[in-house]
Amino acid sequence: MKLIMLGAPGAGKGTQAEILSKKLNIPTISTGNILRAAVKAGTPIGLQAKSFMDAGALVPDDVIIGIIAEALAGPDCANGYILDGVPRTIPQAEAMEAQGVEIDYAVDIEVDDNTIVDRMSGRRTCEACGASFHVVNNPPRQEGVCDVCGKPLVIRKDDAPETVRARLATYHAQTEPLIAFYRERGKLKTVENQPTIEATTAEIEKALGL
Numbered sequence: 001m002k003l004i005m006l007g008a009p010g011a012g013k014g015t016q017a018e019i020l021s022k023k024l025n026i027p028t029i030s031t032g033n034i035l036r037a038a039v040k041a042g043t044p045i046g047l048q049a050k051s052f053m054d055a056g057a058l059v060p061d062d063v064i065i066g067i068i069a070e071a072l073a074g075p076d077c078a079n080g081y082i083l084d085g086v087p088r089t090i091p092q093a094e095a096m097e098a099q100g101v102e103i104d105y106a107v108d109i110e111v112d113d114n115t116i117v118d119r120m121s122g123r124r125t126c127e128a129c130g131a132s133f134h135v136v137n138n139p140p141r142q143e144g145v146c147d148v149c150g151k152p153l154v155i156r157k158d159d160a161p162e163t164v165r166a167r168l169a170t171y172h173a174q175t176e177p178l179i180a181f182y183r184e185r186g187k188l189k190t191v192e193n194q195p196t197i198e199a200t201t202a203e204i205e206k207a208l209g210l
Helices: 013-024 031-041 044-054 061-072 090-098 113-121 161-175 177-184 197-208
Strands: 002-006 028-030 081-084 105-110 123-126 132-134 188-192
Touching: 002 013, 002 177, 013 028, 013 081, 013 105, 013 197, 028 031, 028 061, 031 044, 031 061, 044 061, 061 090, 090 177, 105 177, 105 197, 113 123, 113 161, 161 177, 177 188, 188 197
Parallel strands: 002 081, 002 105, 028 081, 105 188
Antiparallel strands: 123 132
């Protein structure tokens, strides 16, 4: 099965991709990871990407899609894959089609903005060991203190309400149009956010007929 995960930042795409990856025994392809791998491996397109990164410039869509197409042609993707974090825009989706990158379904996890702001502003992260907690869903045993290493927990800048709202505005402007793009192609599966991770997984599995 070849899937794309869609949804706003904080909708739970990464978590659900990980669960589906284990269930279906197919890899999750994250743009950041394969970009770093291609640069490290020194592939021609990886070196091209590195030249932009070294110059402090954004890596252009055609280079990113080229790296993705290269990764998807690998033997580990022969039985399918889950794309997380790409495409982010209509031009990226069109470039993927032009490169022959195929998908079966785009899974859109629908969560309203206020829920996302509440969810992300409740996150607490340990700067020392990287452990992550949530004041409601996964609280530390002692408020403000990491269960793992005992160091203080902080709110990351990315999780501050004003940063989250800015990221949501970017998502609505650039990425949300992909919902209509995949709906027109008959590939969209919309899943309403559920109260628990397990319930959301169950809805996704039902939508995909698993």
